[in-house]
Amino acid sequence: MNLNFPSKLLETAVNEFATLPGIGQKTALRLVLHMLRQDSASLEAFGTTIIKLGTELRFCKICRNICDEDICPVCADNRRDHTTICVVENIKDVMIIENTQQYRGVYHVLGGIISPMDGLGPSDLNIGSLEDRLKQGGIKEIILALSATMEGDTTNFYLFRRLSQYNPVFSTLARGVSIGDELEYTDEITLGRSILNRIPFNVS
Amino acid sequence: MNLNFPSKLLETAVNEFATLPGIGQKTALRLVLHMLRQDSASLEAFGTTIIKLGTELRFCKICRNICDEDICPVCADNRRDHTTICVVENIKDVMIIENTQQYRGVYHVLGGIISPMDGLGPSDLNIGSLEDRLKQGGIKEIILALSATMEGDTTNFYLFRRLSQYNPVFSTLARGVSIGDELEYTDEITLGRSILNRIPFNVS
Numbered sequence: 001m002n003l004n005f006p007s008k009l010l011e012t013a014v015n016e017f018a019t020l021p022g023i024g025q026k027t028a029l030r031l032v033l034h035m036l037r038q039d040s041a042s043l044e045a046f047g048t049t050i051i052k053l054g055t056e057l058r059f060c061k062i063c064r065n066i067c068d069e070d071i072c073p074v075c076a077d078n079r080r081d082h083t084t085i086c087v088v089e090n091i092k093d094v095m096i097i098e099n100t101q102q103y104r105g106v107y108h109v110l111g112g113i114i115s116p117m118d119g120l121g122p123s124d125l126n127i128g129s130l131e132d133r134l135k136q137g138g139i140k141e142i143i144l145a146l147s148a149t150m151e152g153d154t155t156n157f158y159l160f161r162r163l164s165q166y167n168p169v170f171s172t173l174a175r176g177v178s179i180g181d182e183l184e185y186t187d188e189i190t191l192g193r194s195i196l197n198r199i200p201f202n203v204s
Numbered sequence: 205m206n207l208n209f210p211s212k213l214l215e216t217a218v219n220e221f222a223t224l225p226g227i228g229q230k231t232a233l234r235l236v237l238h239m240l241r242q243d244s245a246s247l248e249a250f251g252t253t254i255i256k257l258g259t260e261l262r263f264c265k266i267c268r269n270i271c272d273e274d275i276c277p278v279c280a281d282n283r284r285d286h287t288t289i290c291v292v293e294n295i296k297d298v299m300i301i302e303n304t305q306q307y308r309g310v311y312h313v314l315g316g317i318i319s320p321m322d323g324l325g326p327s328d329l330n331i332g333s334l335e336d337r338l339k340q341g342g343i344k345e346i347i348l349a350l351s352a353t354m355e356g357d358t359t360n361f362y363l364f365r366r367l368s369q370y371n372p373v374f375s376t377l378a379r380g381v382s383i384g385d386e387l388e389y390t391d392e393i394t395l396g397r398s399i400l401n402r403i404p405f406n407v408s
Binding site: 003004005006007008009010012013016020021022023027029030031032033034035036038039040041042043044045046047048049050051052053054055056057060065066067068072073074090091092094095098099 | 209211214224227231234235237238239240242243244245246247248249253254256257260261269272277278294298
């Protein structure tokens, strides 16, 4: 559909929304028309929040999770087990695992997984900072909680090879997570059990 | 799903997106995480556009369509027929009709239709400004292009009663079998009306 917009600003707004994943021009128009029914104070709050996403959001200096401070709430929590690091692909995975309330260790957010198809290699991920944490010592266990896909397995293998010199125990999520599934779509009970029943990881 | 957000700002952003129609918390999170991969300049452009929707967007003083100036491009166009007003529910309808490139008259946007269920009465709609246009004279025809629903019919009836003192010709969109439709799949009411309101057939 090629719409004739009565206003340049309206067109710009629709095009901005249409850049979001899963949102086409028709849906974008519906969203923008909905926003027009809001008062200007609500729109200013919405717009300011989006601008702040680019300027104020920070990444935890330890685990690279998104946070408002230098250190994220999980890393700053002394009651958690700082000798166990759960390695995840992105911050959504941290949120999903936290939601199960089964895990008391800390995290490390890779910011992706090794995927030659998408041009993502080890140097594009937060692996150096993970290695630094192991170099500093005191880490007993690395839980590899990546998606059960080929890319996830590749990344697990790479991490195991690079980090085993620091002698942590490697474990991975119990295979209650179906092969081929992404963490995002796994039900909470299965995911919670998979963390409790994590199994030793070794390459043989 | 009740997510634990590592950042208050992230939570605010997700909640803002989740207020949009058809977007739940999970989709909102996916959209926000997508935005986080943009640079801060893009996010500022996006946010500023939304803020401007509340401050810079104006409504045409004549037809109440959305525009950037005092008068919308359609009302400002001297080549159009300013004696024929097509009454529509919202600006999306203007865009859809303009897209057909078949209409050369002007518009009037009601901003809704009479719907007691939603608490929308005549005084909530742009009917007074439509009456003013008729009072000023020179309007020959009013095309009622509202939805073919009970609320649309109610609004048509109300407009006819209130505006017929100015003696315009009233017309409404032809109701009938859609171009390309097979009779078998046309609903009975439409088909019945199409037979009653049959039009002369000629090959020329």
